[in-house]
Amino acid sequence: MTKALSGRQAQAARNDEVILAAARAVFIADPGAPIAAVAEQAGVGISALYRRYASKEELLRKLCTDGLARYIAESEKALADDRDPWTAFEAFLHALVDADTNSLTQRLAGTFTPTPELFEAAVRAGELNQAVYERTKEHLRPGIVVEDFAMILEQITSIKLGDEARTNQLRHRYLTLVLEAMRRSGEQPGGGPELPGPPPSSGELTDRWRV
Structure with missing residues (x-):
């Protein structure tokens, strides 16, 4: 049986999905785009993105x-x-x-x-x-x-x-x-x-x- 995520874990998972969806859209359109463009597309701060992914x-x-x-x-x-x-x-x-x-x-x-x-x-x-x-x-x-x-x-x-x-x-x-x-x-x-x-x-x- 899959253990249910806590509220904070569930929110983190949702944020990660949003970031990855934004990254797909941004980098498929322009692989040379800066990582800041992903943060903007995802609607998250650049620091929040870097906490999840240390680099492009x-x-x-x-x-x-x-x-x-x-x-x-x-x-x-x-x-x-x-x-x-x-x-x-x-x-x-x-x-x-x-x-x-x-x-x-x-x-x-x-x-x-x-x-x-x-x-x-x-x-x-x-x-x-x-x-x-x-x-x-x-x-x-x-x-x-x-x-x-x-x-x-x-x-x-x-x-x-x-x-x-x-x-x-x-x-x-x-x-x-x-x-x-x-x-x-x-x-x-x-x-x-x-x-x-x-x-x-x-x-x-x-x-x-x-x-």
Whole structure:
């Protein structure tokens, strides 16, 4: 049974959620923004923010740690999904679009020094990604590899138009179109035209996180 938080602890937890939500909004819009912009967005004093996060770098690491944890959770959920592999794969990508973890990947890569724990989480996420791919690959058009997933999600989550609800609606619209393009078709010889250029290598993806 989960122990209930005291009034002070509950308030601290709520404040932390507000700070992290503000940090996501500020740093996705401008990774170079000062930490004072996060305090202003969150409606807290800069001293209160520094009591929770000693530096901008620490705050950036927290955002990415949480993002990776969400990605890992969604990956594990997809692998436990007992529906047919394609249905589970579609649900997995739509859940990742809702989680919006790839917006962090796009904007924060290379802006801070990752910790060994973050690298370990990234390795775990990569292992789960590979497992999802292995489960789904017979339904994917030829030429698609696991490294393509990150690039596809980054393209989808780069869409921003109107308010948050409209942005989310458009992201799911275009993800649906992309999923149709990714799916193997028995009506096209070889599964469709050859894809131009090689996919990104794991090294190319990892190098973006080096400061």
